[in-house]
Amino acid sequence: MELEVSDIVEAVSELVKRGYDREYRIKNGRLRDLATGTPIAASDIHVDAALRFESGSDAGDGSNVYAISDRATPGKGLLIDAFDTLDRHCSRELFERLAAGRQTKRVAQPDVPSRYDLRKIYKSEFERDPERFVLRIDFPDFPPCPFGQSFSVLGFDTAEQQYVWLVTSILRDSRLARVPYQEADTPDNA
Known part of the structure; x- marks a missing residue:
């Protein structure tokens, strides 16, 4: 899915409009649906869109948003990695699935206070x-x-x-x- 957005807040807003209304989080290395508390197997997810937003001249500050469909249920939701730390918190299989094909956008916000x-x-x-x-x-x-x-x-x-x-x-x-x-x-x- 192609998204024409300039920042992560705009991306989340657009994805919610497209029906990605569940909130996903990484807990104990696994993706979980916060509404139900149930884990979602890495093999059951489909990453419909993955965007990385980098700010600063050295790209030392980044955030990611993932639009995910759960193949085992009709659920669609968002996983927001506002701190760019998913690689430390989820399984390698899940991280590779999430990061594959991720688009990177540079946000013109160098050294914002x-x-x-x-x-x-x-x-x-x-x-x-x-x-x-x-x-x-x-x-x-x-x-x-x-x-x-x-x-x-x-x-x-x-x-x-x-x-x-x-x-x-x-x-x-x-x-x-x-x-x-x-x-x-x-x-x-x-």
Whole structure:
């Protein structure tokens, strides 16, 4: 499927109009339908469209969107890899199926100060104080996702106490601490 879009938000909007209304995520290395919680076998997916959007002069920050049909069900949905990290989170078979034939579009946004209303952190700022930034996973207080879906991870500036957009090269840096959400124990007042 050919799409004439200029950015990932426009791509998601166009794909939703074309009936891709389910939200897919990678959980434990497998593709899952978030509405049903069921895993989808890599052999059951058909990638109808795959787009990669790169910004910055060095293409160090990228996002991907995949329009997927589930051959085992009538479901069609989107997998959004806003942080360009799927290769680290899914099986090789699934990643190869997703990335095959992916189109790359360069977005003219070199050195923008923010992305999706979040302050953008470049590698140079991270290098000055790597312990200042963490990657929060599945926190309930994430800001709204501009794609109409939901974030599963976001950068967090511990000094400013605010969510930030970390460029891809930071997400791949082994010094970045990953902090999964853990619900606080609440006392039983009954």
